Amino acid sequence: MCLCHGSLYPDHDLIPSRYLTRVGDIEVMVISDGAVGVPAEGLGINVDPAERDATLRSKFLPEVVDWGMNVIVIRSGGRTILVDAGTGSEMPQSTRTGRLALRLKAAGIEPGSVTDVIATHLHMDHIGGLLDERLRSHMRPDLRIHASAIDLEFFKSPDFSHNTFGGLQDIIRSSSQKFLDAYQSELRPFTKEFQVAPGVVVTHTGGHTPGHSVVRVSSRGERLTFAGDALVPLGIECPEWQNGFDHEPEEATRVRVGLLREAAESGELFMASHLSFPALGRVAVDGNAYRYVPATWAY
Numbered sequence: 540m541c542l543c544h545g546s547l548y549p550d551h552d553l554i555p556s557r558y559l560t561r562v563g564d565i566e567v568m569v570i571s572d573g574a575v576g577v578p579a580e581g582l583g584i585n586v587d588p589a590e591r592d593a594t595l596r597s598k599f600l601p602e603v604v605d606w607g608m609n610v611i612v613i614r615s616g617g618r619t620i621l622v623d624a625g626t627g628s629e630m631p632q633s634t635r636t637g638r639l640a641l642r643l644k645a646a647g648i649e650p651g652s653v654t655d656v657i658a659t660h661l662h663m664d665h666i667g668g669l670l671d672e673r674l675r676s677h678m679r680p681d682l683r684i685h686a687s688a689i690d691l692e693f694f695k696s697p698d699f700s701h702n703t704f705g706g707l708q709d710i711i712r713s714s715s716q717k718f719l720d721a722y723q724s725e726l727r728p729f730t731k732e733f734q735v736a737p738g739v740v741v742t743h744t745g746g747h748t749p750g751h752s753v754v755r756v757s758s759r760g761e762r763l764t765f766a767g768d769a770l771v772p773l774g775i776e777c778p779e780w781q782n783g784f785d786h787e788p789e790e791a792t793r794v795r796v797g798l799l800r801e802a803a804e805s806g807e808l809f810m811a812s813h814l815s816f817p818a819l820g821r822v823a824v825d826g827n828a829y830r831y832v833p834a835t836w837a838y
């Protein structure tokens with residue numbers, strides 16, 4: 540399989556890579572770590588391939604679908620919280636990711652100003668950036684890394700029996716091991732839920748990985764949910780489609796549908812790691828499925 544795609548923009552500066560929004564009093568900046576092309580067979584592994592291909596065509600999507608790599612930086616209560624960290628150099632075959640260190644710098648965010656990291660789960664495209672020396676060597680000694688106790692245990696010896704999308708399992712295994720070794724003293728495991736800062740709560744969902752978690756930001760009656768990998772491209776329009784990266788596919792579907800239902804009812808801002816940058820939008824009910832309504836950019 541091929542995750543490499545030449546970029547149209549070799550200097551990576553001609554495309555937007557950060558977007559700042561507010562949720563009440565809380566500042567949320569979306570930063571793009573880049574994008575990875577994922578072959579379409581990684582999506583909808585439980586549906587008929589002809590149906591899957593027809594759906595892709597109807598959405599004008601190619602056979603290799605670009606997955607955005609979105610990270611957020613939240614500022615609340617004097618804390619600066621990085622939610623996920625992109626791939627770093629853990630996916631060497633992917634030439635369009637691993638930009639987080641450069642893009643934090645471009646956004647004026649010093650790695651040493653980050654007080655907390657939330658890892659939605661321990662896949663390499665969410666923790667790899669923390670292994671990048673350009674970030675790691677500048678992190679403060681009292682950094683706190685919040686991750687589900689379940690994932691911290693699971694990734695000591697991960698089970699890939701339901702994770703059908705081959706080719707990345709060795710990287711997932713080695714990256715999570717390096718992460719666990721490198722950040723032992725910074726890890727702050729949580730079980731169900733933990734408030735990292737005022738209005739910033741990480742909540743365990745399971746599904747994509749056993750310890751997968753989402754982040755909720757709320758202030759002054761406004762709310763944003765960062766759904767991590769509870770859904771990936773086409774996950775809103777086709778919520779029953781399982782993807783080949785889910786460790787617990789059926790549970791992942793229940794989690795996805797639950798989050799979408801909640802987002803549609805509340806009208807809150809909703810984003811997920813792998814939607815197209817800046818991945819900010821809302822979810823609307825559309826018959827038996829859902830429809831994504833991108834948020835209007837605020838200039």
Ligand SMILES: [Zn+2]
Nearest residue numbers: 662664768812
């Ligand atoms: Zn991911």
